[in-house]
Amino acid sequence: MTTALLTDHYELTMIRAAMGSGTAFRRSIFELFPRRLPEGRRYGVVAGVGRMLQALEDFRFDEETVAWLLETDVVNEGLAAWLRDYRFTGNMWGYPEGEMYFPGAPLLRVEGSFAEACVLETVLLSIYNHDSAIASAASRMTAMAEGRPCIEMGSRRAQEQAAVAAARAAYVAGFSSSSNLEAGKRWGVPTGGTAAHSFTLLHDSEEDAFAAQLAALGTDTTLLVDTYDLEEAVRTAVRLTDGKLGAIRLDSGDHAIVARQMRDLLDDLGATETRIIVTSDLDEWQIAALRGAPVDGFGVGTSVVTGSGHPTCGFVYKLVARAKDDSPEAELYPVAKKSANKNTVGGRKFAMRRFDERGVAEAEIIGIGTPPTGDANDRQLMVPLVENGQVVGREPIEKARERHDRSRAELPVAALRVSRGEPAIPTIILDSEGDEAYNPYLHSAIPRNI
DSSP: OTTTTTTTTHHHHHHHHHHHHTTTTSEEEEEEEESSSSSOOSSOOOOOHHHHHHHHHHHOHHHHHHHHHHHTSSSSSHHHHHHHTTTOOOEEEEETOOOETTTTOOEEEEEEEEEHHHHTTHHHHHHHHHHHHHHHHHHHHHHHHSSSSSSOOOOGGGGGHHHHHHHHHHTTTTOOOEEOOHHHHHHOOOBBHHHHHOHHHHHHHHHHHHHHHHHHHOTTTTEEEEOOOOHHHHHHHHTTTTTTOOOOESSOOOHHHHHHHHHHHHHTTOOOOOOEEOOOOOOOOHHHHHHTTSSEEEEEEHHHHHHTTOOOEEEEEEEEOOSSSSTTTOOOOOOOOOOOOOOOSOOOEEEEEEEEETTTTTEEEEEEOOOOOOOOOOOOOOOOEEEEEEEEOOOOHHHHHHHHHHHTTTGGGGOOOOOOOOOOSHHHHHHHHOOOOOOOOOOOTTTOOO
């Protein structure tokens, strides 16, 4: 299935006009970056890189697509001929999936002709903005869970394809599994699920429902115990499994109070190994509030698939350098917007994270024109993703998941607070000589020793 029409109309009209003016095939550099973090957030998480690379490989204008574009006068014959043969032939560098990000970070650098890079704007932004928003929210939730598993179960609260992408992004950011089967098939996300209240209501008694589920799934399953009388349901579940039940699920009430009551009851009944899973409109603040409660896992739905109040990251995709003619050897000149509150920084960017002697992140260093230099423990952040049109940056999702855990652990302790605050580390922009340059992303959190 082609991804070519995941494109805004104006991308093709720009190329059409640029072909007319003779500028469409000038060498160009576009960058995808955040001007700021969502309000109150202290860090963001890059996600969607693997999905982007797949979408790039599927970005082809087949005959049916081109015919429709001609019929609706979006393109003329000259542009239609170019689109029929479209293949991205340039280069992409970017932050790898699972990495943390901060304001101004060049998350993706796209180098090619203006036309072949311009037409990718919407599909790149759609993927990065959505997936990174989900992963950033999910990361806050898994941080608050402090090692206890979080289960993504929000498919019914999202558009069907967005639900698949959300399950993948949440897994990158530390969720243990998802309810979404398509995410399991397409991306290898572990899936799981047991039963809803309707299953209990279907049977003549709660005991019959429990017995049926245990017969089908075994005693290690999770029984939903708050359809009727909670205490009676727990006693029934323990009796049917001789105290060997895997877990109970609490989907209502004051979780902190009810979880403690049910833990005491389970222990009194000898079911000391039975876990307690809580669900029902959880978010990172509620998970944080349950850190002292006897809860063994969290099922999160609406909040994670909507970015917990921030369903997009506000990433933009801007031209930062271009040549003055079509020659492959033509020099690239920086270009930048001067618009109030939307100004940009011209020139090819490189990124490095600076660490102190303890290995704690202390700044995001952005170099213009040349990579910034650092100490032995500093880390260059951008990796090759596409070389001469060939995808080279594909990796297993488990690698992105491991990177997220490692990168988050490098942040200052304050980064993991869910209260509102400035970005955990500052962004510093250096010119080609290594001197500090104009920085529209500057904030008050710059340490004095930088």
